[in-house]
Amino acid sequence: MKRLLISASALLLTAASIIFVAPAYSFLPLLTSSKPDHWSLAAFSVQWNLNPSTKGAKISGDRTVAEVMQASFNTWTSAPNTDLAITRGTDSNANKESSAPSTMNLICFVCTDVSFGGDETLAITVTTTADSAGESDGHGGTAQFAGQIIRADIAFNSGVQFDTGGGSGQDLQTVATHEIGHFFGLDHSAITRAIMYPFAPDQLTTLSYDDVAGISSLYPKSTPDVATxxxxxxxxxxxxxxxxxxxxxxxxxxxxxxxxxxxxxxxxxxxxxxxxxxxxxxxxxxxxxxxxxxxxxxxxxxxxxxxxxxxxxxxxxxxxxx
Ligand SMILES: [Zn+2]
Structure with missing residues (x-):
């Protein structure tokens, strides 16, 4: 198995040094043996499991973190040309990413074993992929292909002030939507207005053409909404x-x-x-x-x-x- 950690960062720049050179681009999949990593929706039902505790985390706003996570997953599952389903599973009280059950995909605000190295890293997604077909998928079956994602956990940095809506702080849905892109197998994009751009804007919760091209290539709808x-x-x-x-x-x-x-x-x-x-x-x-x-x-x-x-x-x- 391969464990991959990807973090989203806050881009901290002084006004004098904000230089956006020619906008770049690019949806990119994460790869195993040169093939895109992705879940097999036929292998087992993919769920997300929230630890609803925010004790010690800095979270303000009108909505619960559960509502924000659901809205963020919905953004991806409702993308055009995309056939992608995920449901909310049972909540978890796991507070360590590394020891959470293999059948869970933990969303955690209080995980103590994830190192963020400061407050510039807002959140980290840890994906686990199969190295080859036939190895355990952690759900009682075997992996169908190399690069099959068999687990993904998202940990938010408890040192960062997050806002669920109507308050101040880094917009949580913006960061969650980005992390969920990693959860589904996308790497960073260099398109400045893509959700998968590595540096979080204050608020950006809808997908770009670049994000849709990425997610729909990993999980294509058999009859596309729009021909491409x-x-x-x-x-x-x-x-x-x-x-x-x-x-x-x-x-x-x-x-x-x-x-x-x-x-x-x-x-x-x-x-x-x-x-x-x-x-x-x-x-x-x-x-x-x-x-x-x-x-x-x-x-x-x-x-x-x-x-x-x-x-x-x-x-x-x-x-x-x-
Ligand atoms: Zn990222």
Missing amino acids: GSISGKVTLNGSAVFGAHVFANPTTSATPLSNVRKTPIGTLTLPDGTYTITGLPPDSYDVLAEPLDLPVSDSDVSWASEFNKSSVQTNFTSRWH
């Missing part, structure tokens, strides 16, 4: 393949084929052979841009290089339109 297409190509520099270039498709019209979804570019990173395929593109006209993954989102924010056994992505080039 893909764009493929290869990025080379002086004839050599470029690994880990950000390639994104930027819609150029005012069409809004996906309702209640923020219109953003949709992107990906190039594979070791320089090729890319951007999927989940709703009807539109697109410009395609390749640029280095070099801030505000960089190598350390995504798992792409390590997933291909590379030390880093390639960034020694400039942005190119084509």
